[in-house]
Amino acid sequence: MAFPELRLGFIGTGTITEAIVTGIVSGAEPAPEIFVSPRSAKTAAHLAALSPQVTVAADNQHVVDVADMLFLAVRPDVAEEVVRALRFRPNQKVVSLIATIDHETLRALIDVPVNLVRAVPLPFVATRSGVTTIFPPDPAVEAFFSRLGTAVACATIEEFDILAVASALMGSYFGIMDHIVGWMQSKGLPQESARRYLAQHFLSLSTVAFRNPSTSLADLRREYSTKGGLNEHMFAEYGDSGGLDALSHGLDAVLARIQTR
Numbered sequence: 001m002a003f004p005e006l007r008l009g010f011i012g013t014g015t016i017t018e019a020i021v022t023g024i025v026s027g028a029e030p031a032p033e034i035f036v037s038p039r040s041a042k043t044a045a046h047l048a049a050l051s052p053q054v055t056v057a058a059d060n061q062h063v064v065d066v067a068d069m070l071f072l073a074v075r076p077d078v079a080e081e082v083v084r085a086l087r088f089r090p091n092q093k094v095v096s097l098i099a100t101i102d103h104e105t106l107r108a109l110i111d112v113p114v115n116l117v118r119a120v121p122l123p124f125v126a127t128r129s130g131v132t133t134i135f136p137p138d139p140a141v142e143a144f145f146s147r148l149g150t151a152v153a154c155a156t157i158e159e160f161d162i163l164a165v166a167s168a169l170m171g172s173y174f175g176i177m178d179h180i181v182g183w184m185q186s187k188g189l190p191q192e193s194a195r196r197y198l199a200q201h202f203l204s205l206s207t208v209a210f211r212n213p214s215t216s217l218a219d220l221r222r223e224y225s226t227k228g229g230l231n232e233h234m235f236a237e238y239g240d241s242g243g244l245d246a247l248s249h250g251l252d253a254v255l256a257r258i259q260t261r
């Protein structure tokens with residue numbers, strides 16, 4: 001399905017903008033016009049080289065001026081300074097990807113009544129396989145991210161915040177893998193063999209969880225743990241030594257950070 005938006009604009013040409021733009025221009029259908037901010041010259045030039053539809057704008061304001069759907073994709077620490085300096089059009093569609101700044105704060109920074117939506121895309125939008133949470137529900141933004149994978153429109157901000165916490169597990173996922181591979185290596189297995197084994201193993205486990213939504217995860221754990229066997233032993237040791245408590249602590253802390261803003 002084609003992208004009906006006339007012109008897309010991106011303020012902040014970093015990791016997530018690169019992923020979104022790559023996803024947009026990778027399809028067989030015609031891409032819309034895309035304007036990216038110029039500051040991150042290398043990434044901007046790379047995106048412009050991907051498609052003639054991508055233009056590196058002269059400055060941030062030019063991106064705002066031309067965009068029918070404008071994405072805010074700068075880091076939270078510079079967001080106030082960057083957004084305050086821009087002049088938006090009344091009713092302009094603005095999609096903020098900035099994880100820790102709420103609607104109220106953004107509205108105050110933007111200072112004209114815009115059509116404001118928050119979204120949390122994941123880097124997998126680059127291959128059109130990313131799940132993106134959206135709040136409030138917005139048909140145009142949902143349609144946009146549906147073309148880059150799956151769009152999940154949240155009915156409440158609480159739901160959106162909880163999914164944002166889950167989206168923050170990417171670093172932990174690779175960190176846990178790295179820790180396990182490091183342990184396997186320390187016991188004598190070559191790093192490459194350890195990593196290949198673990199990546200395939202986790203992929204298979206995720207596939208089972210994904211393909212069996214009606215089987216509870218607790219049941220899957222029991223099903224994949226022989227009574228008195230190694231898997232049961234591992235999970236008991238993990239819980240007894242504070243692994244599950246540490247996970248709950250991290251989830252609570254990130255939710256509190258998202259909700260404090």
Ligand SMILES: NC(=O)c1ccc[n+]([C@@H]2O[C@H](COP(=O)([O-])OP(=O)(O)OC[C@H]3O[C@@H](n4cnc5c(N)ncnc54)[C@H](OP(=O)(O)O)[C@@H]3O)[C@@H](O)[C@H]2O)c1
Nearest residue numbers: 012013014015016037039040073074075076097098099121
């Ligand atoms: N990465 C993800 O998976 C992900 C997912 C969902 C949402 N997000 C959100 O998206 C936002 C961007 O994340 P990111 O990972 O893409 O960060 P990033 O790679 O650091 O990209 C941010 C970009 O903004 C640029 N920038 C800084 N000041 C600017 C200015 N005045 N005008 C224009 N651009 C400016 C930065 O340039 P310099 O490097 O030169 O400072 C950088 O290239 C964050 O708020 C994050 O919470 C990220």
